[in-house]
Amino acid sequence: MERPLRNIRVSRWFSLDYVFDWLVGIAIWIFNAIVVFGWKPPHWPFRIPTSVVAPTDTDTGALQTNDTHNWWDNRYDFPHRPDSVKVWLSAMHGILLPLVVFIALFIKNRSLHDLHHSCLGLFLTITTSYAVSLPIAHGVGKWRPDYLWRLENLNTEDAHLSFPSGHTTLAFGSMVFLTLWSTGKLHTFNAKSGEMWKVVVGCFTWMSTAVAIGCSRITDFRHHPIDVFAGAVIGTLSGSLIYHMYYPPLNVDWSHLPKSYKREEAQSVELTTTTQDVT
Secondary structure, eight states: OOOOGGGTOOOOOOOHHHHHHHHHHHHHHHHHHHHHHHOOOSOOTTOOOSOOSOOBOTTTOOBOTTOSSOTTOGGGOOOOOOOSSOHHHHHIIIIIHHHHHHHHHHHHHOOHHHHHHHHHHHHHHHHHHHHHHHHHHHHHOOOOTTHHHHHHTTOOTTTTOOSSOHHHHHHHHHHHHHHHHHHHHHTTTSOSSOOHHHHIIIIIHHHHHHHHHHHHHHHTTSSOHHHHHHHHHHHHHHHHHHHHHHSOOTTSTTTTSOHHHHHHHHHHHHHHHHHHHHO
């Protein structure tokens, strides 16, 4: 006698493995906090004294042309401008915007499974991005483009944190994850015919905002182009890596579902077959 599937199928998608993932992410943020607040590198390669006056030879008074640092390098002599994208706006874009999209879909399909994996993926994407970028920024200590202005105005608190760009890292990490998530939900790459609107909605909409934030960091003289490029690479790699940990490739028929959904389904089918054999 065959037992109905509803009697034996039990949802087991949430396991202790996911609790461990959350805990690992929290531990990494503790590490990030230690880096930001507790680590002061003794010798930053780009560090200079608290004066913009070029060093002179003590005997002749002439400028020391063979000094390690080029004090008059115009790469660090740009004017100081207000941030076009404030820190709070960057956080809203990189954290709140994806969460609003995830919750909107949850209201529609009522899948706690998918909501959990979406939030966990976003959390680990941001965590991984900053776990890479923060130690580099504090270890390298590269000057910002407006460094000399900051030096003259005694505003050097974060003047050595130019490489890589933190705003860009967050923007690209979050938007790459959201782009992959959206294209998976829309079946952009497994459609039978070309549907350009899915590319526009799922890709260009989100990534254009990340590019705009990156460009603003250059035009605001907060970062050099290479700093923004490095932040974009770190964010892109982090978002791609974490997305594929929890979601399948974008060209499969079930790209809109977490990987664990298929594992649960396969286990249920196997359990059904075993029950039938026994009966």
